[in-house]
Amino acid sequence: MNSLQIFEQIKAKQSFLCIGLDSDINKIPQHLRKQKYPLFEFNKQIIDATVKYCISYKTNTAFYEACGEAGLNQLAMTVNYLKSHYPEIFLIADAKRGDIGNTSQMYAHAFFEKMKFDAITLSPYMGEDTAKPFLSFAGKWIILLALTSNVSADDFQMIKTENGRMIYEEVIERSKNWGNADSTMYVAGATKAEMLATIRKIIPQHFLLIPGIGAQGGNLANVAKYGMNDICGLIVNSSRAIIFADDNTNFATAAAFAAKTLQHEMAELLAEKRII
């Protein structure tokens, strides 16, 4: 999938929403926990109810690994379900991996070949070695952590370098030519929307994956104001505020309502910017 194909989907659905399937076994509705494949059943119902409002799903691998082999199996089942029923969806493995070349090669095989993810999130700390093996897969994407939305993101990302830039800017500046705007995105948190303007000066064309809407408190209008480019250039994620909108048998309908509300807001922002 390339950036224009993602843009086509954004226009078709009037949405740049990604839904995070952070499917915590301890938080999914009680009535599903007794099933053979509780995480998959939960995901399937969430997906069917929300797919018309979003262009992407992001599975946080931690929540599946926490359930051992059974969890990994249900992650694979979720990927297969999405890819066979909704092939247009941009599917992100939120794995935050980052290792040396031979190890990255193994991860690339696991996430891009064994499972059919379109993209994987990576930590940049170990440098270009981390990214290279993933970039050799045509049509697949790396999404590098740049400016995250968590409280302690400032610990290192905001350290000022000797040339006056912040570390997150250096990460983007130094990595932007490892691949290109059709193979590389960056994580940039919604909780720091003003900094998206700084980021846009370094990478006007790249897509940004924006976490921090919803449970983490980011503001969508500000994200659009500072981050949107002429092909939208944004994929905004919401996880808990959608998938755990309700905790009983009504959970999928509640999730659909929460997703639809965000999609409407996104449609307005896209119209304001004359993108649709």
Add this chain to the structure above:
Amino acid sequence: MNSLQIFEQIKAKQSFLCIGLDSDINKIPQHLRKQKYPLFEFNKQIIDATVKYCISYKTNTAFYEACGEAGLNQLAMTVNYLKSHYPEIFLIADAKRGDIGNTSQMYAHAFFEKMKFDAITLSPYMGEDTAKPFLSFAGKWIILLALTSNVSADDFQMIKTENGRMIYEEVIERSKNWGNADSTMYVAGATKAEMLATIRKIIPQHFLLIPGIGAQGGNLANVAKYGMNDICGLIVNSSRAIIFADDNTNFATAAAFAAKTLQHEMAELLAEKRII
């Protein structure tokens, strides 16, 4: 396990060797690949042959994830085998995770409770949130990436900050009080042995996990010269040079020989420093 218990083992075995079970399904001997549990069978034979020469094993999770659920299952089998037969061994999940609090909580559960690892490697990029949930487990360890041994480590780790320090120094300086010398280690590559002196000025007491011996070309004597403290303070890892020392039915004996050679060198260095 605390640092003194690790030191006891170092004295008993006259070794500070960690063996990396980077058990690549494409590199293990042909005759094992047809078995039901090839990675586990390989690991078991390697462990039985080498355990008297090392104090620690490190499983690189990528190599298991690359084999899907079957791989994860064999990782769990390896952990169980080690913990039931050799409980004194310090067992590291080389996972290089790093995510926000609720996700780290899931990983901590997966690696420390579901599987009984003693330690996990973490990327520091997202800051203290990443580490906190792991640090609430008494007797368990985090091992933060500081100075890695790969070629592109310099991309970000060597960026100079406005106060004249390198990023890897900032990482250590800012994180050293998240936990303490009984809960936190740092990855510091053998390929940059001189920098261990700089690191020792910031954290004289902490253990360092040193990759880069063997296939990556680091020098053990230099590592000891610059990095050793009064309780050794070093766990030096070798992976490929040991586990793939031979690729036929003789692989375990060849691995034992390679491990024994390193252990002898380590015993000499420990004696030189009057630690044993």
